[in-house]
Structure formats: structure tokens, C-alpha cells
Amino acid sequence: MSASLIASITIFALAVFLGFELIARVPTLLHTPLMSGTNAISGIVLVGALLVSSFAESALEQTLTFLAIVLATINVVGGFLVTDRMLEMFKRKPTEPPE
Amino acid sequence: MTPTLAVVSQNVVNLTYVVAAILFVVGIRLLSSPATARIGNRLSAGGMVLAVAFTILLPEVDSYALIAAGLAVGTGAGVLTARLVKMTAMPQMVAVFNGFGGGAAVIVAFYEYRRLAPDPGALSGDVLGAALFSALVGAITFTGSMLAFAKLQELLPGRPILYRAQQLVNAVLLGATLLVGVVAGIAEETVWMSLLVLLGLVLGVLFVLPIGGADMPVVIAFLNAFSGLSGVGAGFVLDNNALIIGGTLVGASGTFLTILMSRAMNRSLANVFFGAFGAVVAAPGEAVGEADSKTHREITAEDAAVMLAYASRVVIVPGYGLAVAQAQHNVRELADLLERRGVDVKYAIHPVAGRMPGHMNVLLAEANVPYPQLYDMEDVNPEFPRTDVALVIGANDVTNPAARSTADSPIYGMPILDVDRAANVVVLKRSMSPGFAGIENELYYNPKTAMLFGDAKASVENLVTAVKAA
Numbered sequence: 001m002s003a004s005l006i007a008s009i010t011i012f013a014l015a016v017f018l019g020f021e022l023i024a025r026v027p028t029l030l031h032t033p034l035m036s037g038t039n040a041i042s043g044i045v046l047v048g049a050l051l052v053s054s055f056a057e058s059a060l061e062q063t064l065t066f067l068a069i070v071l072a073t074i075n076v077v078g079g080f081l082v083t084d085r086m087l088e089m090f091k092r093k094p095t096e097p098p099e
Numbered sequence: 100m101t102p103t104l105a106v107v108s109q110n111v112v113n114l115t116y117v118v119a120a121i122l123f124v125v126g127i128r129l130l131s132s133p134a135t136a137r138i139g140n141r142l143s144a145g146g147m148v149l150a151v152a153f154t155i156l157l158p159e160v161d162s163y164a165l166i167a168a169g170l171a172v173g174t175g176a177g178v179l180t181a182r183l184v185k186m187t188a189m190p191q192m193v194a195v196f197n198g199f200g201g202g203a204a205v206i207v208a209f210y211e212y213r214r215l216a217p218d219p220g221a222l223s224g225d226v227l228g229a230a231l232f233s234a235l236v237g238a239i240t241f242t243g244s245m246l247a248f249a250k251l252q253e254l255l256p257g258r259p260i261l262y263r264a265q266q267l268v269n270a271v272l273l274g275a276t277l278l279v280g281v282v283a284g285i286a287e288e289t290v291w292m293s294l295l296v297l298l299g300l301v302l303g304v305l306f307v308l309p310i311g312g313a314d315m316p317v318v319i320a321f322l323n324a325f326s327g328l329s330g331v332g333a334g335f336v337l338d339n340n341a342l343i344i345g346g347t348l349v350g351a352s353g354t355f356l357t358i359l360m361s362r363a364m365n366r367s368l369a370n371v372f373f374g375a376f377g378a379v380v381a382a383p384g385e386a387v388g389e390a391d392s393k394t395h396r397e398i399t400a401e402d403a404a405v406m407l408a409y410a411s412r413v414v415i416v417p418g419y420g421l422a423v424a425q426a427q428h429n430v431r432e433l434a435d436l437l438e439r440r441g442v443d444v445k446y447a448i449h450p451v452a453g454r455m456p457g458h459m460n461v462l463l464a465e466a467n468v469p470y471p472q473l474y475d476m477e478d479v480n481p482e483f484p485r486t487d488v489a490l491v492i493g494a495n496d497v498t499n500p501a502a503r504s505t506a507d508s509p510i511y512g513m514p515i516l517d518v519d520r521a522a523n524v525v526v527l528k529r530s531m532s533p534g535f536a537g538i539e540n541e542l543y544y545n546p547k548t549a550m551l552f553g554d555a556k557a558s559v560e561n562l563v564t565a566v567k568a569a
Contacts, residue, residue: 016347026130027132030136032189039323043203044330050160065165067206071200072199
């Protein structure tokens with residue numbers, strides 16, 4: 001096993017525990033925004049798509065990496081925006097309807 | 100040669116990944132309260148922008164035209180979807196986004212494999228394993244999510260789709276997939292990797308096909324965890340900590356919610372995925388025949404309104420039927436009227452009241468219900484004995500006392516809202532027909548329960564008018 005693999009496994013293991021600690025604190029009230037927000041974070045695979053994009057040569061490879069960037073970007077942008085839209089609606093005090 | 104933007108070293112970029120990871124963590128931490136949640140989400144988004152921007156500045160990243168086009172198309176589609184999607188359609192949207200994340204992970208893993216495979220030895224064992232894992236999990240996530248979307252959007256029937264020897268077929272296919280994975284690991288040829296991805300895509304479809312509409316909250320949470328895991332795999336392939344940490348946080352969140360949802364439905368995961376719960380609908384059994392001998396009590400909107408208007412504590416129990424009838428705003432109007440008369444109004448939210456975790460809270464928040472009025476099951480159950488009227492709207496199985504008392508009931512042991520402990524219960528329902536799971540609800544034959552029949556929205560409107568007159 002390489003040193004970098006050990007480092008990766010260490011980070012992964014710590015992140016698992018951190019993740020559960022964090023998620024357990026989120027109230028059920030906010031579970032839908034939690035889901036769509038973390039969903040947007042999983043769009044971090046966009047970074048991976050960017051990294052491999054420059055090695056794309058053939059038309060097939062270029063199409064594939066382009067598709068990966070598009071899919072991951074939708075995941076990121078849509079996920080964060082819709083979460084923001086939802087969280088905006090959670091009000092402590094009653095407000096007048098928008099109309 | 101295209102000019103490059105390369106102004107930063109790999110070390111600088113790696114440090115920005117650490118900052119991004121910290122922002123993700125702080126962002127999720129701030130989701131622990133509705134007052135700070137919005138800032139938290141924006142911090143996470145900031146972390147993402149940082150990670151993406153610095154990655155583009157790396158020397159080896161130079162296909163700018165491709166990247167710009169991809170980011171532009173993706174951003175446009177993302178903004179449009181986020182703006183236009185209805186809150187009731189949130190589960191479908193999350194499913195689609197999950198699938199897209201998984202799809203992108205498949206391509207990244209497939210591409211790394213394809214790029215390095217012709218050069219024997221270039222792929223070390225761990226990178227190879229991670230690439231195969233990421234591709235397989237991503238592929239299952241992609242088609243599984245698309246199928247979940249189709250079911251939730253009612254493009255396909257929501258009921259479980261079953262065929263003969265389904266579990267045998269799935270088991271054989273899963274075995275074949277794992278075998279192909281091993282071969283792809285040894286042979287290091289693109290054809291095997293392609294076959295693995297293909298089998299993963301088929302598995303994703305077969306895995307969601309037999310799962311019914313009522314189980315979708317579990318499936319969505321599960322696919323959420325899977326999309327995170329495929330990202331973790333891609334992180335191991337690229338030796339990229341941002342992907343590993345980000346993916347793991349999502350994996351943890353998805354896993355947590357999956358467990359929570361299956362507990363709320365009193366089902367094991369194996370039962371959700373292989374039990375085809377909805378199939379029970381086809382055989383309601385003797386429970387219905389038995390119901391004929393029991394009697395229920397009907398009430399008019401006027402009488403119910405008087406009960407509500409002169410109560411001191413009212414708990415509203417909304418179910419998904421309320422959202423289907425689009426009656427959220429009418430319910431809030433009713434609650435406002437009652438509050439103005441000095442009635443204490445609370446909402447009791449069961450964990451599975453909706454099509455995904457926390458869905459009902461979002462739907463009520465959209466209707467301007469202030470969140471301090473929204474109570475979890477654990478917090479509201481002790482309130483019922485002190486409640487004058489429990490108003491059940493479009494909720495059924497989650498109020499069935501059989502879950503507490505009848506050991507042979509299919510829902511026995513499921514945590515429920517103790518509606519029957521209130522002094523009076525008013526149930527808004529279309530008819531006496533049993534609910535989604537086809538199980539008779541004893542609550543309706545309780546002497547203190549009164550049934551107000553009709554469409555949920557129309558009934559609530561009638562209540563509003565009648566309360567005004569009371």
C-alpha cells in the first residue's frame with residue numbers, strides 16, 4: 001500500500017465519523033434541505049471531471065468529459081440554489097403571503 | 100497551443116481543497132438550526148466555487164473551451180430547474196440530481212481507467228479497485244435515480260413492478276457483475292470496464308423496479324448515499340481529498356436518513372428493497388370484511404368548525420393527501436383564524452409524512468406556516484392527551500392505533516402519532532376506503548372520532564367559512 005493510499009483512507013475514516021456527528025445534529029424539520037444541500041456537495045465530482053477533461057482527445061472522450069461536466073454542474077448549481085430557495089421559506093414568525 | 104491560465108501549483112490547489120472541505124463541514128453544521136441554515140448552505144456553495152475555480156487554474160487543466168461550454172450548459176439547466184421546480188416535486192428533483200452526480204462519477208472513473216489501462220502497471224491496485232467501485236456504484240445510482248424519478252413523476256406506475264423469479268434474476272445479475280468487476284481488475288481492458296458499467300446501469304433499473312411509491316423516501320435517501328460513495332471512489336482514483344471528504348459527508352447523510360426512514364416505517368432495509376411492500380395492496384384480506392360490522396360517526400363542517408373554534412388546543416396532523424389536494428395554504432388560513440380566536444395550534448409531522456425525509460415541513464413552510472409550530476413525532480406525542488381536537492388531514496396509516504395494539508397488523512410496531520389520545524378527533528377523508536397500504540384504520544371507529552368526508556381542500560375551505568361564522 002502506498003503512503004498516499006494510507007493518507008486517503010485516514011481522511012475517509014475521519015470524514016465518516018465527522019459526517020455522522022454533523023448529520024445527527026440536523027433537526028428533522030430541515031431534512032429535505034439537508035438532503036438537497038449534501039446532494040449539491042456530492043457534485044464535487046465536478047472537480048474530478050475538470051481534472052480528466054484535458055486528457056480527452058478523441059471525439060468520444062471529449063463528449064464523455066463534456067457530459068460529465070454538464071451533469072456535475074447541474075448537480076452543484078441546481079442543488080445549492082434549490083436548497084437556498086427552500087431555506088428562505090422557513091420563517092420563525094408568520095408573514096403575509098407574497099401576493 | 101492554447102494559452103493556459105496556469106497560475107497556481109498543485110500544492111496551492113490542495114490547500115484550497117482543505118478550505119473547501121472546512122466550508123462544507125461548517126455549512127452542514129449550521130444546518131442544525133433554521134436560523135443559520137441559509138448561511139450554512141451559502142458557505143458550502145462558496146467552498147464549491149473555490150474548489151472548482153482553483154482546479155481550473157491548475158497547469159494540467161487546459162481544455163478551456165470544453166470546460167466553459169460544460170459549465171455554461173450545466174449552470175443554465177441547474178438554475179432553471181432550481182427556480183421552476185414545485186416544492187411537491189422536490190423528491191423527483193433530488194432523485195435526478197443524485198443520478199447526475201452518479202453519472203458524472205461513472206464517466207470520471209471510466210475515463211481514468213480507459214486512459215491508464217493500455218499502459219500495464221500504470222494503474223496500481225488501489226486506484227484500479229476504486230475506479231471499478233466508483234463506476235459500478237455511479238452506474239447503479241444513475242439509472243436507479245432515473246427510475247425513481249419516473250415513478251415519482253408518475254411517468255411509470257408507482258406500484259412495485261414484479262415479475263417471476265425476480266430475486267433470482269437480480270442475484271444472478273449481481274453475481275455476474277461482481278465477476279466482470281474482478282475480470283476488469285485483472286485484465287485491465289476497456290471492454291471489461293464498459294461491460295461493468297453496462298451491468299451497473301441494468302442493476303440500477305432492476306433494483307428500483309420492485310420498490311413501491313410509499314417506500315420512495317428510503318430509496319431517495321439510499322441513492323443519495325450511493326451518489327456520495329461513487330464520489331468517494333472517484334476521489335480515491337484521482338487521489339483528491341476534496342472528493343473524498345465531500346463524498347463521504349454525503350454518504351454519511353444518505354446513510355443516516357436511510358436508517359431513519361426505514362425505522363419510521365418499522366421496516367428493515369432488506370424488507371424495503373426485497374419485500375415489495377406495495378404488493379400488500381392487492382390483498383387487503385379479511386380486515387375489510389370485518390369493518391362492515393363497525394360503525395363510524397359523520398360530522399358536518401359546521402359542527403367540526405364549532406369544535407375547533409371553541410377548543411383551547413388543536414393539533415393538525417397533515418399527511419401527503421393534504422399536499423396532493425394542494426390544501427396547505429387553506430390549512431394555514433384555518434390555523435390563523437383559530438389562533439386569532441386564542442386557540443393554541445400545533446402541527447404534528449410524522450417522519451414519513453411526504454415523499455422524502457422532511458418533505459412535509461418544506462411544504463408547510465412554503466404555505467407560510469412558521470416553523471416553531473411544526474412539531475416532530477417525539478415532541479408532539481406527549482401533547483395529545485392535553486389536546487382538545489386532533490384534526491387529521493390526508494394522513495392515514497401514521498395515525499393507526501393498530502400499530503401500538505394489534506400484534507398481527509402489518510404495521511404493528513411502526514411509530515405513530517398518538518392521535519387517539521386527544522379528547523376529540525376529526526378526520527378529513529374522501530371516503531372510508533383503506534389507505535395506501537390497504538390496512539383498516541381503527542381510529543375511524545373510535546367513539547370520539549368524527550369523519551368529515553370530501554376532498555381535503557374543499558373540506559378545509561368549508562371549515563374556514565364555518566369558523567368565520569362561529
